Amino acid sequence: MNEHSPIVLVVDDEIQIRRFLRTGFELNGFVVHEAATGAEAIRSATLRPIDVVLIDLGLPDMDGSEVIERIRSWSSVPIIVLSVRSTEAQKVRLLEMGADDYVVKPFGMAELLARVRVLLRRQMRAVSGEPTVKIGPLTIDLAARAVLLNDKRLTLTPKEYRLLQVLAQHAGNVVTHQHLLKEVWGSIHVHDTHYLRIFVRKLRQKIEPHPESPRILVTELGVGYRLAQPAEGEPGPWTPAAAAAGTASPAKTEKTES
Amino acid sequence: MLSAHTLERLRNELRGVILTIGLVALLTLGVFAAVQASGLGHGSVVYLLPVLIAAIRWGVVSAIVAAVCGVLASAFFFFPPLYSLRITDPQEVVNLFLFIVVAVVVSQLATRLRRQLELAQRREVDLRDLYAFSRRLAGAFGLSDIHAAIEDHLASVLQSDVILFAGGRDGGSGRRPGAPQPVLDAVAKVAAGGGAPSDAAVHAGGGEIWLVHAVSPKNAEFGVVAINLGRKSQDEVDELRVRLDAVLADAAATLERLDVAHAIGEARMRAQTEQLREALIESVSHELRTPLASILGAATVLSAAPALQNEKKLKALVHDVRDEAERLNNDIQNLLDATRISSDGVRPRAEWAEPADIVNSALERCRARLAERRLAVDLAPDLPLVHVDPVLVQQALVQMIDNAVKYSPAGSRITASARAVNSHLAISVSDEGAGLTKAEQAKMWDRFVRGERHAALIGGSGLGLWIANAFVAANGGSMSAVSPGPDLGTTTTIELPVTQAAVPHMEGEEDE
Numbered sequence: 088m089n090e091h092s093p094i095v096l097v098v099d100d101e102i103q104i105r106r107f108l109r110t111g112f113e114l115n116g117f118v119v120h121e122a123a124t125g126a127e128a129i130r131s132a133t134l135r136p137i138d139v140v141l142i143d144l145g146l147p148d149m150d151g152s153e154v155i156e157r158i159r160s161w162s163s164v165p166i167i168v169l170s171v172r173s174t175e176a177q178k179v180r181l182l183e184m185g186a187d188d189y190v191v192k193p194f195g196m197a198e199l200l201a202r203v204r205v206l207l208r209r210q211m212r213a214v215s216g217e218p219t220v221k222i223g224p225l226t227i228d229l230a231a232r233a234v235l236l237n238d239k240r241l242t243l244t245p246k247e248y249r250l251l252q253v254l255a256q257h258a259g260n261v262v263t264h265q266h267l268l269k270e271v272w273g274s275i276h277v278h279d280t281h282y283l284r285i286f287v288r289k290l291r292q293k294i295e296p297h298p299e300s301p302r303i304l305v306t307e308l309g310v311g312y313r314l315a316q317p318a319e320g321e322p323g324p325w326t327p328a329a330a331a332a333g334t335a336s337p338a339k340t341e342k343t344e345s
Numbered sequence: 346m347l348s349a350h351t352l353e354r355l356r357n358e359l360r361g362v363i364l365t366i367g368l369v370a371l372l373t374l375g376v377f378a379a380v381q382a383s384g385l386g387h388g389s390v391v392y393l394l395p396v397l398i399a400a401i402r403w404g405v406v407s408a409i410v411a412a413v414c415g416v417l418a419s420a421f422f423f424f425p426p427l428y429s430l431r432i433t434d435p436q437e438v439v440n441l442f443l444f445i446v447v448a449v450v451v452s453q454l455a456t457r458l459r460r461q462l463e464l465a466q467r468r469e470v471d472l473r474d475l476y477a478f479s480r481r482l483a484g485a486f487g488l489s490d491i492h493a494a495i496e497d498h499l500a501s502v503l504q505s506d507v508i509l510f511a512g513g514r515d516g517g518s519g520r521r522p523g524a525p526q527p528v529l530d531a532v533a534k535v536a537a538g539g540g541a542p543s544d545a546a547v548h549a550g551g552g553e554i555w556l557v558h559a560v561s562p563k564n565a566e567f568g569v570v571a572i573n574l575g576r577k578s579q580d581e582v583d584e585l586r587v588r589l590d591a592v593l594a595d596a597a598a599t600l601e602r603l604d605v606a607h608a609i610g611e612a613r614m615r616a617q618t619e620q621l622r623e624a625l626i627e628s629v630s631h632e633l634r635t636p637l638a639s640i641l642g643a644a645t646v647l648s649a650a651p652a653l654q655n656e657k658k659l660k661a662l663v664h665d666v667r668d669e670a671e672r673l674n675n676d677i678q679n680l681l682d683a684t685r686i687s688s689d690g691v692r693p694r695a696e697w698a699e700p701a702d703i704v705n706s707a708l709e710r711c712r713a714r715l716a717e718r719r720l721a722v723d724l725a726p727d728l729p730l731v732h733v734d735p736v737l738v739q740q741a742l743v744q745m746i747d748n749a750v751k752y753s754p755a756g757s758r759i760t761a762s763a764r765a766v767n768s769h770l771a772i773s774v775s776d777e778g779a780g781l782t783k784a785e786q787a788k789m790w791d792r793f794v795r796g797e798r799h800a801a802l803i804g805g806s807g808l809g810l811w812i813a814n815a816f817v818a819a820n821g822g823s824m825s826a827v828s829p830g831p832d833l834g835t836t837t838t839i840e841l842p843v844t845q846a847a848v849p850h851m852e853g854e855e856d857e
Contacts, residue, residue, distance in 0.1 A: 103639035111646040145631065171634045175736050176694065193638035193674055195645040195667075264696075281697035284730055288699065299701060299724050306702040309694065309736040 093207055094118045094136060098128040098154065099143040099169065108141065111196040125149035132158050138210070139203055140166045143192075144181075152184055159185035165206035169194070175309030179263050182310070188260050205259030205316050220255040222303050222315050225294050227255045236294060246271060247290050250283075254304065254314040263311040287312065361403025362410050368395045369414040377422055389419035389440050396444050400452035408448030416441040474501050491609055492568070495560070495600065499570055502592050506573040509560075510536060524571050525549040531557040536569045546586065552576045556589055561597035626681055633677050641670040679808045682740075683792070686812060691819040693734035700728040700763050700770055703735050707742035708761060714747065717755040723762035729843045731770050733820040738772075738839065741813035741824070745774040745837045748809060752835070753778025770843050775836040781828035789826060790814050798831075810837075817841070 095117050097108045102123075109119045120135065122128040125146045132140065140158065144151035155166055168181050168189040178189050188202050212220075218230035226235040234241045234251060243251065253270045254262055268277045276282060287306075291298040305313045369392070376391050392415025400408035416437060417430055424434050432438065481494040496509040508524055510532045524532070531545045535557050544558040554574045560567035570593070574585060644667035647653060653660050685691060701724050708715070708722065742761075749759050753776040760775040779798065781789065792811045814824045822841040828834065 101635055101639065103636070104642065107639060107643040107646050111642070111649075114646070114650060171631055171638070192634055193641040193670065196642060196649060197645060281730055284697055284699045299726075300705055300722065306699070306706060308702065308706045308739055309696075309734070 092116050092118045093138040093203075094120065095203065096120045096122065096128065096131055096135075096137045096140045098122045098125070098141065098146070098151070100124065100145070100147050101143070104143070104169075107196075108199075111200070115200055123147075125151070125154040128154050129157050132162065132164070137164050139206055140164055141169055141199075141203075142166060142186075144168060144170045152181065155181070155185050165210055167199075167202055167206065169199075178310050179265070182261065182263050183265070201316070209257070209259060220258045220314070222258065224296060225303055227251060229255060234294070236296075241293050243290070243293065246286060247293070250286055250290060251294070251304075251314075254312060258314045259316045261307045261311050261313045265311075267311065283312075358404070358406055361399065361407035365395060365399040365403060365407040365411045366414060368398065369411060369418055372415075373418045373422060380423065389415075389423060389437070392416065392419055392440075393444065393447060396448045397451055400448050401455040404456060405449060405452040408452045409445060412441065412444030412448045415444055471502070474498065491612060495567065495596075496570075499560075499572075499592075499596055502596060505575075508571045508573075509568050510571065511568040524555065524573075525553075528555045528557060528571050531555075532569050532571055535559050544586070544589075546582055554582055556582070556586060558589055558593055560593055561600065563597070567597060567600055622684065626684060630677070630681055634674070637670055637674055637677070641667060641674070644670060679812060682812045682816075683808050686815040691737070691815060693737055693819050695732050695734050695820070697730045698733055698735035698738075700724075700731055700772065703739050703742065704761055704763050704772060707739045707746060710739070710743050711746045711750070714750050715759065718750060718753065719756065719758040721758060721760040723760060723764075725762075725764040728763055729765050729770060731841045731843055733822070733841055737816040737820060738822075738841065741816045741839060742772060742774070744809040744813040745839070748837070749774050749776035749778065749835070752776065765843060766840075768843055770841045771838050772841070773836050773838040775834060777834040778832075780831045780833040780835055781826065782831050786826060786828065790824070813839075 093116075095112055097105050097112075097119060098121075099105050099108075100123050105121045105123070109121065112119050120131055120137070122131050125148050128140075128142065128146075131137070142151050142154060146154065151168065151170075155168070158164065158166065165187045166185065168186045169192055170177070170181075170189060171192045181189055187206055190199055190202060211217075218228060220227045220229065224237045226238075227233075228235070229252065232248065232252075234243055234248065249271045250267065253267055264280050264283060265277045267283060268279060271286075272279070272282055287304060288298075291301050291304055295301045295303055303315050305315055307313050372391060372395055392411075395411040395415060396408055399411040416432075419440070420432050420437055421428060421430055424432075424437055426433070432441075478494060478498040481497075492509055492511040496507055499509065500507040527549055528547050531547045535545060536559070544556065547555045547557055549555055554577050556572045556574060557569060558572070559569050572589065574582065577585070644663055648660060648663045648667060653663065704722070704724060708720070746759070746761070753759065757777040759777075761773070762775075763770065763772045765771075782798075785798075790810055792808065810824075817824050817839050820841060822839055824837065824839055826835055826837045828836070
């Protein structure tokens with residue numbers, strides 16, 4: 088079989104959290120693995136194919152950020168941080184350390200599912216090499232370097248295009264100010280947030296149907312920008328990044344000892 | 346063995362004597378030539394000149410040398426028998442006596458004058474040091490700042506390497522590469538006090554000598570200093586020890602006067618309170634939020650569960666659980682924010698921010714709460730960028746919207762607007778709700794104050810606007826509220842400073 092349920096690894100020391108996440112994900116057709124400690128999480132991530140990792144920062148044996156770093160040393164699996172620590176500086180640090188997104192506790196299941204699906208789609212795009220990103224009326228063709236609004240080609244300056252390109256490469260996920268400034272203007276300008284403000288304003292005038300209440304290029308206050316979730320493409324078979332392993336059966340749920 | 350200091354003094358004295366003899370010789374040559382040429386009488390009075398000069402410039406020894414040489418020279422050249430040192434004329438004896446008296450008196454006067462001048466100069470330097478020191482103390486935020494100030498002050502007064510070991514508790518400020526082990530031992534002994542001598546000279550490796558001394562024998566808080574004297578003889582060390590005693594007595598008096606002990610105590614207490622507060626906040630936010638996360642998460646899973654989709658009453662219950670958990674979460678956040686503000690802990694992370702982003706994200710966060718109101722958004726085009734912490738301003742704005750929703754009926758209109766006014770950015774939220782009486786306007790910004798007319802009907806802790814106001818104030822802004830009267834609606838406004846000139850330019854950004 089060439090399609091299976093996406094596999095999510097839940098890393099949290101609180102059993103109640105793991106329990107509702109397991110139920111919530113299983114109801115939505117996911118396979119759930121659990122880990123209660125950092126060591127278990129790392130072992131679990133090396134042993135099985137995983138499509139997305141959800142990790143709490145306050146683990147009993149090591150800091151969640153250390154687990155992220157360890158997993159990042161060999162794997163590009165999407166990682167979402169679940170944390171009660173929520174200052175913007177902490178969020179930025181986590182994103183720069185290799186997390187793909189963060190959700191602040193407490194959160195609703197719907198919000199978390201939306202974030203997870205964004206990451207899965209991005210992973211799928213990366214696998215299939217899909218070069219276009221569609222967000223509502225906006226189409227960004229990364230291969231042809233073309234941007235279309237309602238099928239009409241837009242004229243962007245090189246910097247405006249570069250900004251949009253970096254955001255499109257992470258469509259649906261937040262990209263930090265520092266990352267954008269480094270990619271577009273170079274590392275000496277990483278603290279010049281006003282550059283971003285001015286160019287985002289110009290860009291929104293061109294790509295947003297209503298620039299005063301942007302829906303496509305969204306601000307994550309104090310952290311960065313997010314290009315809204317790409318439109319749901321043709322359903323198509325789910326081709327997971329971990330398909331190579333190909334052994335997991337859709338119905339099977341496993342628990343990594345507790 | 347002579348100390349370096351004595352040697353230096355001898356050298357100076359010798360220089361003075363040699364210069365004096367040279368001066369007398371030169372004068373003799375001149376006077377002799379003048380006497381030969383013009384047939385003037387003898388010029389013995391002229392020899393008063395080198396005596397005066399030597400007394401003023403080089404001190405009493407040189408002056409007496411000048412007096413003797415002068416009398417001898419005049420005896421030799423000008424008094425009979427000529428070209429002989431024999432003194433026969435009583436005038437010469439009088440001269441000798443006169444010269445010596447002048448030499449002694451003038452040199453004493455000159456020395457005293459010079460001392461006074463030096464003293465005045467040193468006082469000026471000391472005063473400047475002291476001023477700088479007290480200014481640093483006034484600006485010192487923590488213990489380590491105060492210790493660094495004391496250390497630098499002593500280093501500048503003593504003119505040598507000084508390491509301060511603060512109160513013997515934290516083992517030194519560690520700002521300079523450490524002292525050798527024997528010195529550390531001596532410091533520990535001195536710091537322990539209780540009968541042990543309050544000072545010690547330590548011979549560290551490599552011939553270096555360190556003096557270890559309690560800054561003040563009375564006040565252990567001032568700590569212990571270790572001073573690196575380098576290579577010195579025993580005599581010099583003894584001499585320096587006496588000087589150090591005097592300087593430290595002075596310094597300790599200064600520290601007492603500036604109430605440094607009090608400042609140190611305060612700083613230590615502040616640090617402890619700060620630690621306690623942070624631990625409390627950390628634990629509250631973790632211990633309360635973790636179970637809340639389970640409750641809220643489970644409720645959202647349940648509310649979407651297929652099994653419940655046809656159970657209207659059960660579903661309503663689950664929604665109640667979810668909504669109440671969310672409210673509890675907001676209350677916890679408010680309490681945490683309030684704790685942070687009370688202990689003066691709001692530290693804005695200012696950046697150049699887009700006002701429209703702040704308004705939009707606040708509205709986004711309140712979307713569920715605004716569902717039953719008609720929302721109007723009015724953002725002026727080309728709003729100026731503001732240099733603020735956008736997250737804090739957004740949180741203040743959320744509180745304002747929250748209040749507008751709380752005190753207005755379902756279906757009424759809420760307007761969020763932003764515009765530039767003179768050198769300010771004004772963000773306002775207007776509602777068509779309960780409005781404000783004069784009395785309410787006066788005290789609405791206080792902590793734990795809630796609208797009394799509605800207290801029975803509308804929940805809340807009364808912290809919201811107080812927090813909002815503190816967040817805005819931390820960003821250099823201000824808040825205000827106006828209402829035409831009870832039941833006529835309220836407009837709350839945040840004003841943030843806009844410093845148009847300060848918006849930095851983009852360099853080399855011709856991007857067309």
